[in-house]
C-alpha cells in the first residue's frame with residue numbers, strides 16, 4: 111500500500127447476515143474484544159469503537175500500518191478492512207475540496223476510471239446519495255480531466271459516507287471472514303504434527319469456536335523436536351484462534367500395551383480409539399462441546415468409512431471433521447495460506463508412524479475390534495488414568 115502513512119483510521123466491515131437482535135451485540139462485543147486482543151501485538155495505541163453498527167479502529171499514536179493490517183487480517187468476523195480518513199461536516203464545498211485532495215494524495219492524477227459510492231446515513235444532510243454521487247462525480251471530473259466515470263467496473267471506488275463525521279475510503283482489504291472467536295463455545299482439537307489437523311482447527315475456530323488442543327506423544331519413540339513442532343503449529347493457529355491450552359499426553363505405555371495385546375493390523379484403529387476416549391475425557395473436564403480432527407475420507411487406511419465408524423463409536427461428544435470431503439491438495443493450499451504448511455512438513459515422526467503395521471486393516475470389523483480391546487481389560491483403565499493425570503498443559507499464544 112503506497113500511502114500507508116496517510117491513514118490513521120480503519121473502518122471494519124463484517125458480515126451481518128444471520129446476526130440479528132441480541133446475537134448482534136454478542137457478535138459485535140466479541141469482535142471488538144478480538145480486535146483489541148490482536149492489536150496488542152502491534153506497536154502503537156489504538157481506540158476500537160462501535161457506533162451505530164460500525165466498528166472503527168483509530169490510531170492514537172504512531173503505528174505500523176502493515177503490522178496493523180496483518181493483525182486485523184488475523185481476526186475472524188472481519189470481512190473487510192478499509193483504511194479511512196474522517197472529516198468534520200463543514201458543508202458541501204469543504205467536502206468537495208477534501209475529496210479532491212484525497213484523490214490527489216492517495217491516487218495521484220491518473221488516467222483511471224472511477225465511481226463515487228456515496229451513502230447518506232444522516233437524513234439532515236441536504237443531498238441524498240444519488241445527488242451526492244452526481245455532484246461529487248462532477249467535482250472529480252473537473253479536478254482530474256484524465257479520469258473517467260465507470261459505474262460498472264471502476265478502477266477507483268470512492269466511498270463517501272455521511273455519518274456524524276464524513277468517512278472517505280477507497281480500498282477494501284479482504285479480511286479473514288467467519289465469526290469472532292468466543293461466539294460459539296469451545297472444542298477440543300486433536301492436534302498432531304501433520305498437515306491436516308492444524309487446518310481443521312483453523313476451520314472450526316473460523317466459525318467462532320474457541321480451541322483447546324490435545325497432542326499424544328510417545329517418548330522416547332517420538333522426539334522433543336516432534337513435540338516442539340506441534341507447539342509451533344498450535345502457535346501459528348493461535349494467530350487466528352486466540353490462546354490455546356495445549357494438553358500433552360504421554361501415550362507410550364498405552365501404545366506399548368496395545369502393541370503387546372492386540373493384533374498388529376488393528377493397532378492404528380485401536381490406538382485412535384484410545385486417543386478419542388482420552389480427548390473426550392479432557393474435553394469434558396475443560397467444558398469443550400465437541401472434538402475436532404483432521405480426518406478426510408479415504409486419505410489413509412484409518413480414514414475409510416469403516417475405520418471412521420470404528421473410531422467414532424467410542425465418542426459421545428460430536429466429532430467435527432471439517433476436512434472430511436477435501437482432497438489433499440485443497441488441504442495443502444489452505445495450510446499454505448494460513449502459514450502452517452512449512453512447519454507441518456518438517457520430518458519429525460509422529461507417534462502413529464512408529465507403531466504402524468505393514469498391512470493395517472482398511473475395513474475394520476467393529477465387533478472384532480471390541481473383542482480385541484477386551485485383551486486390554488487388566489491394565490488399560492489404570493494406564494489411561496495415569497496418562498491423564500501426568501498430562502502437561504501449555505498455554506500457547508502468539
Ligand code: ATP
Nearest residue numbers: 300301302304305306307324325326403404405412
Ligand atoms: P494429520 O496431518 O492431521 O496428522 P494424518 O493424515 O496424519 O493427519 P492420521 O494420523 O490418521 O491422519 O490422524 C487423523 C487425525 O487424528 C489427525 O488429523 C488428528 O486430528 C488426530 N491425530 C492423529 N495423531 C495424533 C496425535 N499424535 N495427537 C493428537 N491427535 C492426533
Ligand code: MG
Nearest residue numbers: 302303304460
Ligand atoms: Mg498424523
